[in-house]
Amino acid sequence: MPLTGSAPGPAQFTFTYDRGNNANTNYSLLIAVLVPGVASQVSGGVTGTIARFDTDLPGISELVPGQTAQITITGCQRRICSRSFRVGGTLQVTRTAGGAELAIALPIVVTVLAEL
Amino acid sequence: MILPRLLLAASTAALAAPAMAASGQSATAQGQAEAVVVEPIVAVALNDLDFGSLTASATASGSVTVDPGGGASYAGGAAPACPGGSCAGIAPARFAVRGEASRSYRVNAPAAITATGTLIGSGATAPDLAIDALLVHLDSHTGGDTTSGKLDTKGQDQITIGGRLNVPAGTSAAHYHATLTILVTYS
Numbered sequence: 326m327p328l329t330g331s332a333p334g335p336a337q338f339t340f341t342y343d344r345g346n347n348a349n350t351n352y353s354l355l356i357a358v359l360v361p362g363v364a365s366q367v368s369g370g371v372t373g374t375i376a377r378f379d380t381d382l383p384g385i386s387e388l389v390p391g392q393t394a395q396i397t398i399t400g401c402q403r404r405i406c407s408r409s410f411r412v413g414g415t416l417q418v419t420r421t422a423g424g425a426e427l428a429i430a431l432p433i434v435v436t437v438l439a440e441l
Numbered sequence: 442m443i444l445p446r447l448l449l450a451a452s453t454a455a456l457a458a459p460a461m462a463a464s465g466q467s468a469t470a471q472g473q474a475e476a477v478v479v480e481p482i483v484a485v486a487l488n489d490l491d492f493g494s495l496t497a498s499a500t501a502s503g504s505v506t507v508d509p510g511g512g513a514s515y516a517g518g519a520a521p522a523c524p525g526g527s528c529a530g531i532a533p534a535r536f537a538v539r540g541e542a543s544r545s546y547r548v549n550a551p552a553a554i555t556a557t558g559t560l561i562g563s564g565a566t567a568p569d570l571a572i573d574a575l576l577v578h579l580d581s582h583t584g585g586d587t588t589s590g591k592l593d594t595k596g597q598d599q600i601t602i603g604g605r606l607n608v609p610a611g612t613s614a615a616h617y618h619a620t621l622t623i624l625v626t627y628s
Contacts, residue, residue, distance in 0.1 A: 328477075328479060328627050336472040336473070336474065338470055338472065340468075364474060371478045373474075373476060373478065375474055412472070414474065416474065416476055418476075418478050420478060420480075420481075422480075423480050424477070424478050424479045424480040424541050425477075425478050426475075426476075426477050426478075427474070427475065427476045427477070427478060428473055428474070428475050429473065429474040429475075429476075430471060430472075430473060430474075431471070431472035431473055431474045432469055432470070432471050432472070433469065433470050433472060434467060434468070434469045435467065435468055435469075435470075436466060436467040436468075437466040437467070438466075
């Protein structure tokens with residue numbers, strides 16, 4: 326049950342690629358997105374785990390920890406190509422006692438596989 | 442020649458510096474998922490709301506009112522079964538509340554409930570009696586009766602509830618009981 330406080334929301338990441346030249350040609354990027362592992366934290370009698378991540382990256386509905394997801398970023402026109410995407414998740418909480426403030430690290434790894 | 446490079450940054454609060462990959466075409470950004478998990482709030486019944494034993498007039502309706510503080514008063518044709526009410530066992534309902542220390546909470550309690558009874562002797566169903574004017578008092582709120590309170594530094598508080606039992610004229614001897622359900626929620 327939600328209580329008063331900050332409104333829940335997804336994390337937002339911005340991916341920026343510098344092509345390295347000013348060529349006037351459109352290009353696309355094939356990228357791989359990886360959440361390295363299950364995000365988890367134990368604080369006192371509370372354990373929070375995020376085992377499932379959702380994203381608004383086109384063509385990807387779910388990011389499974391440890392599994393790479395590939396997408397193509399299209400429509401890059403300039404030297405700098407930038408896209409923002411959001412990552413949400415399902416926080417599973419188990420509690421044996423008390424409460425806790427959870428701050429769970431959420432690393433995202435993006436790799437450019439090819440410039441198309 | 443300028444090599445392509447990739448930057449990934451997280452724009453949530455409390456972030457580590459984003460990493461930049463100059464030649465490996467890979468970048469990592471460290472975001473953070475935040476949540477506050479609050480200890481659940483619970484209320485445990487300690488005492489029932491007890492109007493004690495009373496007598497009812499054959500000709501005049503009456504009532505007995507139990508104050509959240511524990512006192513009782515009689516009106517109309519209702520009177521304590523024992524002189525001064527010493528044998529009546531009168532008490533307000535009492536609940537212990539436990540939860541997250543120093544958090545505010547709210548009590549939802551009905552304004553009125555109905556008592557059902559069983560006639561003494563025959564065991565038949567007695568006419569229902571109305572209990573109204575239910576008043577909630579919280580130990581954490583000394584200013585009077587209220588439904589909003591605050592748990593102390595140990596995460597505790599106590600609720601007492603009084604009310605008024607209405608006794609129509611000619612009410613037969615019976616045992617009555619009612620269910621008083623409250624709901625406590627963080628506010």
